[in-house]
Amino acid sequence: MVERYVRPDGEIVAQFDVRFSRFIEPGGKVVCTPLPPWADDSGVLIPIYRTMLQTRAFDAAALKLQRTGRLGTYASPLGQEAIGAGVASAMREEDLLVPSYREFSAQLWRGVTMTELLLYWGGDERGSDYRVPRQDFPACIPVASHCCHATGAAYAFKIRRQPRVAVCFLGDGATSKGDFYESLNAAGAWHVPVVFVVCNNHWAISVPLGRQTAARTLAQKAIAAGVASEQVDGNDMIAVRAAAEFAIENARSGEGPRLIEALTYRLGDHTTADDASRYRDASEVNAARARDPVSRLHDYLTGTEAMLSAADEETMSAEIEQEVNDAIEQYLATPPQPASAMFDHLFSELPQSMLDQRASAEGEQDHG
DSSP: OOOOOOOTTOOOOOOOOOOEEOSBOTTSOBOSSSOOGGGGOHHHHHHHHHHHHHHHHHHHHHHHHHHTTSSOSOOOOTTOHHHHHHHHTTSOTTSEEEOOSSOHHHHHHHTOOHHHHHHHHTTOGGGGSOSSSTTSOOOOOSTTHHHHHHHHHHHHHHHHTOOOOEEEEEETGGGGSHHHHHHHHHHHHHTOSEEEEEEEOSEETTEEHHHHOOOSOSGGGGGGGTOEEEEEETTOHHHHHHHHHHHHHHHHTTOOOEEEEEEOOOOSOSSTTOOGGGTSOHHHHHHHHTTOHHHHHHHHHHTTTOOSOHHHHHHHHHHHHHHHHHHHHHHHHSOOOOGGGGGTTSOSSOOHHHHHHHHHHHHHHHTO
């Protein structure tokens, strides 16, 4: 063993810390004051809660469609509804959403329809041709690659002097990829208006967080890139929205990028192609259910603040059920695209080899 001499009076050249925030705990109890000024405004909170309920109802319906062979492989957002809805509600219409593949609550808030989501997960790319948030990016399946896109888009906003912010969602597994680090480094060096939201659900498919990284937090990974960061309770919508509001508006005003690590838990399987019971204990999942974000916000809204009545919630649930049923009906009634459609957006003018392939696909379709 080689001993290393360390000067007792060595100069400390830098120190950093990571702050954690939570406003309401399970049961809806307030544990930190003062609350954000909008935390007692039903006009702000009820629409967000409705989006979380809408996401959960959509998720249950999508799982049934997949299990009956009417939807492709599907990634459930169960347990992560507060992060997407909380962050998206702090964005402006002109901001840019750069999602991974579990941000349904953010997409629904931004105007993506349930029918469009079903089309996408049914294998129809028309589901990514959003009618409302035209510039929002589609779901990104390759892990972490979209972090580069978010930084690039934010750089474009800076060059064009547009007061817009790119908001990029990613999972804990994505923070182990080189794309993530490169994007952070560029964002910090270029001082661009981008906010990274790490949904730390503790599982990268079957790999637990502790086997991915030795870092005590994922937020601290931003420090080396000169990017401000913090950690929040991702099951506390109020904490999520407060952090997002601060980060987005600071980025918009020229204060540079920021990273938010939102602690949550993936209550379902990674996708419908996965069986999480093979690698995690039911006791762990049950403990996580006690921290459910939908129940927590419900208890806050119906507790001492009394912002939501039972009658109002019953009406809301009935409306959402009808919306889900209508979306399913529209999805199932959508005629499939012809096989030749795969060639429509590859080139302005298709090369001869692909013209031949398209003609072949059209011929097979005619004889199919």
